[in-house]
Amino acid sequence: MAPSKRWAVLIGVDQCGRDVQLPPLRFAESDALALRDVLLDQEVGSFDGAVRMFLGTEATWRDIKVFLRDLALQAAPSDVLFVYFAGHTLVPQWMDNLDAYLVTADLDPTVLAHEPDNGLRMSFLKRDIFDAFAGASFLVLDCCHAGIYADADRRNAKVLQSYVEAVDRPRHNALLACPSGSVTRESVENGHGMLTYHVLRALRGEAGDEAGQVSFAQMATYVSRQGMDPPPVHTAHVYGATTVLTHRPMSRHDRQVLNSPANPGITRPCLNPLDDQTSSIRQLLDRLFRADTRWAHQSHQDKRDGRVDLIRYALDAESAAVVEFTGSSFGVVNQTALFDKDVLSPMLETAATDRMKHPTATPGYVVSHGISRRMLCVPLSFAGDRTLTLAVVDPAAAQLDMGEPLAVMLRAVWDSDPAADPLQSEMTVLTALRRSCGRLPLKLYEDAFSLYQQLIRSMIMVFQPVVELDQRATGVSVQSFEALARRNDGEPRAPWSALRMAHDWGDRFIVERDAILVTRAIHSYAEADAASGWQGTKPLSVNVAVRSLLSDAYLSQVSKALAEAGLHPRTLTLEISEQDPITPEPGELWPQEPLVYFHNRLTALAKKLRISFAVDDFGVGYASLARMAELPLTQIKVDRAILHHPMALEELTLVTQIARYASDQGHTGQPRTVIVEGFDDDAPVRLYDIFRLGIHHVQGYFSGATASPTLCGLEPAIQERIASLVRGEK
Template sequence: MAPSRRWAVLIGVDQCGCDVQLPPLHYAESDALALRDVLLDQEIGTFDDDAVKMFVGPEATWREIKVFLRDLALESAPSDVLFVYFAGHALVPQWSDQLDAYLVTADLNPGTLPREPDNGLRMSFLKRDIFDAFAGASFLVLDCCHAGLYADADRRNIKVLQTYAEAVDRPRHNALLACPSGSVARESTDYGHGTLTHHVLRALRGRAGDEAGRVSFAQMATFVAEQGMDPPPVHTAHVYGATTVLTQPPMSRHDRQALSSPANPGITRPCLNPLEDQTSSIRQLLGRMFRADMRSAHQSQQGERDGRVELIRHALDAGSAAVVEFVGSNFGVVNRTARFDKDTLSPMLELAAVDAVKHPRATPGYVVSHGVGRQMLCVPLSFAGDRTLTLAVVDPALAQLDMGEPLAVMLRAVWDSDPVADPLQSEMTVLTALRTSFGRLPLKLYDDAFSLYQQLIGSMIMVFQPVVELDQRATGVSVQSFEALARRSDGELRAPWSALRMAHDWGDRFIVERDAILVTKAIHSYAEADAASGWQGTKPLSVNVAVRSLLSDAYINQVSKALAEAGLHPRTLTLEISEQDPITPEPGERWPQEPLVYFHNRLTTLARELRISFAVDDFGVGYASLARMAELPLTQIKVDRAILHHPMALEELTLVAQVARYASDQGQTGQPRTVIVEGFDDDAPVSLYEIFRLGIHHVQGYFSGAVASTTLRELDPAVQERIASLVRGEK
């Protein structure tokens, strides 16, 4: 690992810039110099002489400060430390309603700002372009009026500052601000300093030291906050704020080498995730890829060239990009962005072709270099024999390229989804690809994914597919019940399986949240549709649920709450347990009985307390089907459509019907379990006549006009007659 570099950038400005209607200050410049003396003190300082950069008085110009800070951010490594201090005035432009302010430098000209708003040192620049881009731990001290604007996230719909809350939530970034937004910071003639800086200097000189005399940023900020300042300062200090030492007592050279040890040994933090250092870069790339304002300018590219290629080029700030087909040592461009020149790039493409032949599928991505500063990121997209389809991105931003394998995994997932038409699901697909590739994500990315998945599931609607009761008489053919099915839009026939199954890649929290959102939607939508139908009596409703959700009290509480809110009787609801879900404890989880016994007892208790019913879904494609069907307290058995297409379909359906009647035949229950054949359509190889003769009288699927809809519909008389004729065996 490269040695840690510690940088301090100290800015102090007494005299305001051009035509700034603010009084000059007395101590801002001397405060910056005093802080330098402490940080460079031979006994207690922890910074080297050449690592402290001063911008004081006339030399504090916004352009030079921005260039210097940006260079530090771009060259930073995860072990680096950046400390930024500003003492002076802050200016909030009256022409802007943004929650932003300018730190007043010696050359600030307010008259140019309406036309050239970047001609100054803005708080948003520090946050977005310096601290978000800095790979290591970063610290900010603002001793100026309006300092709290930096962390103000209370006002909504202000785009540039919506991310300020994220800045103070990042464990690598910490801030000490002289006052809340809208308040003033003060100088004190008694102290000969700005009030905040006076207490900062006291803290760093040892007043905030721990048992060993070391002062971390967090200890300094806490000490300052306890000094009774009016208005009070704002401070945020997380893990790195508590473990990064700023000053220390005199010590030996051996002790100085242990400087990186925690300043507060009592702090506990999770083990470092392998992607922790990439979190900021990953989140920045996701923002550029999937935020609507970033995508809008590129949606027009979808016609002539694949919109994904241009979107990827833009997100990586690359010169150009293309999809290239490699066949042996030959290559051809499938689609490209405007500036992709095959002839100029042919030396790199030839090298990439060699790698594609030598190492097919060996890596999610590789980088080809040629000439001075030219680099091409290659991400294999698909394989077919000796043909490899590869995404080639020319000269991507170095900060993006430094992500390495996670970047290749993300781009492959982008390509496998639809970021232009469906950015919500595409972004979730990218995060899920990172999850499955690297096992565990840093907490911030995990929380991002959970919030995103809530939005994805919340965007779905519920449609209701009828379960048809068969009869040889047309008047006996009717809708027995409905099943709620999730769809991305009304009229869509296919279920959004990839979105629904994502939850299983993330674990119980996602599974339970998915099922809780969907059952709530289903119950409320069904109650509204039932009220609008005008039927006498409410027909039963089935909703899918995972095994893990039924083990969660939070999910069960949500079911009860939704039923009460919708005014739906609990007996209306049947929860269908997918046969594809194993009934087994998770690794490290202990159940008090054998799995089926434990789950049986759980369902029995829930059925008694909630007065709802349970069914097994997808019978025939999952785990220990007969055992589950025979031993669990179920009111329905839903047979998967796969059985209909099995060579021994009639024999399997006969067995299901016998098991369904077993408890009733033994006198254990009054009624046999209802058997429902799912997925029946007009092309099914087993006829309604054959199904009915087996004693199975309920069918669900897209056949004879029985369709899923957001409304509840009775069967048309013509449909009833057609189904009855098929049940009678008439063609």
């Protein structure tokens, strides 16, 4: 690593620019010189000669901007930049306190309205210098209206973030003489500007720590405690606390150690192999899902056929096609306008040969021909000796340099539906990257989290009735409802792909998904119940993951949603899927055996929140008799897979025995309710057999019992039909 460089740029201007109606200052230039003497002091300073002065008539806005911009562009991450200004500021009326000029010797206010960049603006320092500087940067403004710098930073946070994505906020620190709109002053008694007077005292040792070192943060804190009126404004982040400006006298060796690249003292994730590709990945996602292209205005069917053209556009490629390779031969299935099979034949033949040698070895490969032609090949599907492959001719080099992640993304685009559902398609692409690479850079991870929140919030809740069986038609009724997530009202199936994505990302996504869905379910149910006109609110079931029940944040959201909707907690039952393991995460320690710990957790939650718990999907995943027998559950929901098992009745009999176990042992007052899920008219087990086993509740798409955003009852004809099936009649 190259040694770090420390630069100090000190600006002092006593006389104002051309026709600036402000009184001259006494100490601005001498203050800049005094600060230079401290920073360059051979015993206590830390800048070793790298100080550039701009004083009086030599302080011109053009020279200052050019010098600072050169520093910003050549800076390395370990470099340090310290900028100081003492002088006047000018806030033209047309700026409305949104920005301010640091008054230099050549500032001409008469031209600013038409040439606003003909001056040294605070926004220029923030945007073009400090946000672009790769290392740690520090600013001291001893002037009136200095606080505008901080206010503009907060006001334009989103704009500044988009200007340089790599901005790391802890890198920049500022000490400002006064808040926005306030004035500062000079002290004749002290012979300095008030802020600079205390800055110099701090740097000369009064703000030193036990080792005699003065960091920017220590300096700023010291100055802020000196009772100045108006009070100064300072933002001292992590680098401000770890970058030393002055120190007590020390040896040459100690000075070299001090000026060597320092650990900024912040926690950073280990380098991710995709860090260097973050910009290219985000650019590709933008071109795939947010570009206003001709493809985006085609009909739905054309869009499905136009995925090849979308990919060609996103990669800025010459052409693209879907090619079917069979043995050593190939045929073009779908192609863009400029894809010429004859011209590209040599590369296609090479791709066919390579495919036969390594049919599934890699998610993608590049075929070259001559010195300029390249074709990216991404296998899409395999069937015997046939391979369907996406071929992209001469894609942009920056995108192609991504390598394997690019192939993974394109395969995910092909497997999803960017035309009909761009939101889920983009999330599918990011999830594919997550699965393939294990971990994504922080910016992409946060992008994915925000995108997943949007995806889950786009879902609606429908309610499927749980039917209580009886041999009498009048006894057949709706016992409760289960809330089910759908992308739209007419969708018959759950969006399993979108819901299961959370498990590829971990607890944060799982808990957020469940919190959004339970809130949506509770509020939608309260509205539907109010509109139904039924006497009394029937129970509501909502699915939840094991990891969410271990999260206090999720449980707080449940309580909040119930209170907001005006529903009594006993209305709600949280259904725990049997597909979720009850085990700690790697490195996570539980105080008891997993089942015991989770049992105690549910017991405490049931008492505290007064909600109920059920086991869902029994018969698949991690189902176990111990799990059902030992957890404090009020319901057991049997998965439809059991209905199609050769020993279905025997398994259902065992479930009913387990449901009675807690009651038989005296642990509960009554047996747990058993509900058979997924029942339909094609199920091999009859309602007659289910009812005879003592199971009186069934849920599923049968006899008109559908799911909808409203709370539907049962028509008399449906009640009679169900009762006849329960009696064993045809």
